[in-house]
Amino acid sequence: MTVFAEFRVDVGAPVSLGDDGFGLARIVPILGGTVTGRTMAGIILPGGADEQRVRADGLTRIHARYVIRLEDGALVRVDSQGLRHGPPEVLAALQRGDAVDQGRIYFRTVIRLETSAPEHDALNRSLYLTSGQRIANSVLLTLTEC
Template structure:
């Protein structure tokens, strides 16, 4: 018998983002690159700052389904630097998705936004981030992405 699946909230990321850079229609969707401008990391015993310089590489399919691939780093208050690669999807009804594409506010409850963040760090205190799986639950706002990270137990 396998153990039951459970999750535990670990921390939240508030990721400041810039204006989309649109590379155009690829034939199967529109490629956008969303610059990461900075932000914060906050959780029980975890606090830090997101470095500017990463990005979220997106393909928005014709039906609005969005493939997300974000890569950036954050630094915790004790000096640990963590790299994150976050692969995810975002989808919902056409009208709210159109609002997001125009940079407008949308009720996060209307949008399915989930991801699988993967972490890398050389800091021994946070090696557990590399030894577990996580799920992110996200919300897109005009100037930022909010992501609650949950550990799969």
């Protein structure tokens, strides 16, 4: 598979909703970011969110929704669902904001893109598999077309 695009998603501090018996529920605000790729480039608009569920064993279910404004003004809705997990000591270091060996963390999502812009209709017709990295206050996603 070839790289389709790279997203840098800038995130804020998580808002914890507590543990409801299914794991710790939290919402991570999406503050902005950038998109670069073969056929698309633009910015991630503020106002999105990543709804997470963190289990006691460290497995995090991720469901992020946000909007991209492409350089030509077209808007693209992003729906991203996935998983992140790793050894407890690595996840703890990540939560503290420490640099960690990203090879020790499994972070994958599937992204669906939607747009009403006819010139970008091809985005509506594919799914994208991503590998992710959390670095400081950003998430770096590398998208490959499935």
